[in-house]
Amino acid sequence: MIDPALPPHMRPDRSFQGLILALHAFWADKGCVVLQPYDMEVGAGTFHPATTLRAIGPKPWKAAYVQPSRRPKDGRYGENPNRLQHYYQYQVILKPSPADLQDLYLASLDAIGIDLKLHDVRFVEDDWESPTLGAWGLGWECWCDGMEVSQFTYFQQVAGIECAPVSGELTYGLERLAMYVQGVENVYDLNFNGREGAEKVTYGDVFLQAEKEYSRHNFEHADTAMLLEQFRMAESAAAHYLEAGWSDDRTRHLMAQPAYDQCIKASHVFNLLDARGVISVTERQSYILRVRELAKACGAAWLATEAGGTPAA
């Protein structure tokens, strides 16, 4: 149930930001650290080091955050009511996954105004895999009245490393969820700030121009020569930081996160190159493999850090 004390413009079913705030309040109350988005371009909330790296190693971890996600190929010049090259994911990671994770998730839906006696919520098989991150897990797509509103995954492996304990990951597609609770059919019609009349700001007011500009950029103008070079640079920088980060006896790593940043960079550059159509089918596989190798090396390095479970010397 939505907090009855909320003024109308703060309600999760009236404003996009109200939805985010309600989820923050819910998960903060469950003991999560509420983080801010990672300050790099990523394809999904999973890439945030608070998920990828923290999912590896023995230490417990609970976090929630919004992550802008960039999918260059999904740009539609602002013409498709459902598809965006930049959108928001709300990401929750709980390690180890608690026994009542499904109930927690359902309670969070209730908190944003989805009445579970009125709406048909279903857990439909969906195995998750990220070839670039060397990660996979089992779980579901969560359906609300036939619409996929979240991904629910129990991580089994990340960066090629077996997860023990296992993390539970929840990813809410914020725009879809907001469209659902606000009852609008076009993402650009979403009420962003919850105000009406002259004070109302829509999702379109904030992002429509950006969608058009980035679609042009992603499909037509992104400088491929530069991107190819950036990929190589990120790859070699990652290798360099990884090597330089090992302690002399190679038992501890002191620079896993900067190395991982370069892995993220390489992944996004690859996505842009892919959207520009300059990567052939056979090359595609080899690019994915190269990013995965970086991710695996970063995962191994992370295990040798304090947060990864190796005590400081």
Next chain:
Amino acid sequence: MPDLLLELFCEEIPARMQAGAADSLRKLVTEALVERGLLYEGAKAFVTPRRLALAVHGLPASQPDTHEERKGPRVGAPQAAIDGFLKASGLASIDQAKIESDPKKGEFYVAHLHRHGRPTPEVIAEIVPAIIRAFPWPKSMRWGSGSLRWVRPLQSIVCTFGPETEEPEVVPFEIDGIASGDVTRGHRFLSSGAIRVRRLDDWMTKLEAAFVVVDRERRKDIILADARDLALAHGLELVEDAGLLDEIAGLVEWPVVLIGSFDESFLDVPDEVIRATIRANQKCFVLKDPRTGRLANRFILVSNLAATDGGDAIVAGNGRVIRARLSDAKFFWDTDRRTNATVPLADRLAKFQNVTFHEKLGSQYERIQRIAALAETLAPRVGADPKLAREAALYAKSDLRTEVVGEFPEVQGLMGRYYAELEGLDPQIALAAEEHYKPQGPTDRVPTAPVSIAVALADKLDTLTGFWAIDEKPTGSKDPFALRRAALGVVRIVLDNGLTLKLSEFVEPDLLAFFADRLKVHLREQGARHDLVDAVFALGQDAGSAEGATGTQKTLQDDLLLVVKRVEALGRFLRTEDGKNLLAGTKRAANILRIEEKKDGVSYGGGVDITLLHEPEERALADAIAKAGPLIATALGAEDFEGAMGVMASLRAPVDAFFEKVTVNAEDKALRANRLALLADIRAITRQVADFERIEG
């Protein structure tokens, strides 16, 4: 007799795994019980999205007692032998063993070991955890901090055992921190709190009251009946879909069937595309309007909730998603039509240059060109216009680049036809676009239009020769490129359309043998006698002694239709008296020859000396064979198998008479050799038609 109830309650099990899991649970538990001497009267497994359960009815309260006599060493044997015996038999001292005697061995020790059967719950407590730990899920996972693997997190276990009249006991065990008990839960949203259950009937009744239909088949029945009723109430027909029904039954514990609608303007989109969208993405049924035969703008959804508003919000929500999906489909359909109208086919084809068909077989573009050339060559043989066949082949794959097929691969071919019709292409081209993929399996429709046949054959032959050339042949159960299906497709197209086609002109001998195998399988499945099929196929395989008689045997098998006609004619002939007797005579001749040839170390045949023919019966046989030989050859040459069989029938009387009156193994060596040569002629002449030695009976 007591019953066992086992329920494994967990987070949502993927729909596609449920039926298999129920089977496995039943098999694994009952087999383990029987192995331990616990026979049962009946067992039934249940599965819902959240629980996997098993009821075993009529088990004994404990394992049967056993008695074993174990022979030991003789009395007075060394202490080491006695100690070993005590250890192995579990006796405390040798006084506990009996002394028996035997005239040969004398006196020796025997341990009489009585074992009380263990109580059944104890055995169950041992069996079930082991089965859970090694359960054959197609994919399983870990969760939390545990190490147990299950399809999704396992939450609780009910395991009770007891007779019908008494309060059953909980079979106690623990697995990875989960203790067995007698408490379960009902529907996720419609029920709350723990439910204590005793045995099967109690479990079923209480769960039903808690909005869970535990029996999968019953859920299917409910869905189907309600869906049909709801359709009928709207004057419509449900488009039934067994696969979808199976899946949906695995997504709900409490099926509630609802009907929704979408804007009529979406009906511009082809029915098949609407159905594919609604089925694949939304797992909903579509409905047909019996007056038009086309889809209606309605859909049937199956929710898992008896909602407080009667389902209005659920219908509205699903309707919105379907609207969005159909908007996409309509957008794809409109885009394709626009593109097809403005971009010439040649330009569309050029795009296939960038699509790899297979790393070693080049681009899709090159493949299309090959298929077009082959279709043109094949066209005159199948009664098609070569130019039209070529055009049809160039067009046939063009829908692979369309938006609709990109989104819904299952409508490939069909979209090609629709787009061809819209472009105003020749109807035969449109039809070939759809039909050239056919037949997809042993029951799929076979194309009959000549242009479709030419393109379908060309498509399949190109696939087969291509993968053969790069040595990607099917092995065992592995056939990643569906080459068996392609070859069977060729076989069926040829046979069903009565095509005379020498496959050896198009494929290499190794691939020809693959076709022969497919043909054999096909004919057997059609009910043809496998021995007759083998007998006909054997002709081309060994350079038989009939060589020279007609010269056609070697290449016989590459004409599938002729093989089949020959098998059929042979079958009919062998049902006649003449056929049966000639078969017996031929086999007798072959047997004698085999024995004598082995004895003599020579191979008979190649000419009978007429001057050595003394008996009238042997002269008559030689005459008959000499007369029949050219007649059979002529008939076979004209593919007149009935005629050939008729001539064969004329041999029956002289063969029978020969065996009755003439002694083959005559004293005179020259005479004997000549008669054996005559037998060889019988064998040879029948081999013109089939290898009779391979025929049973």
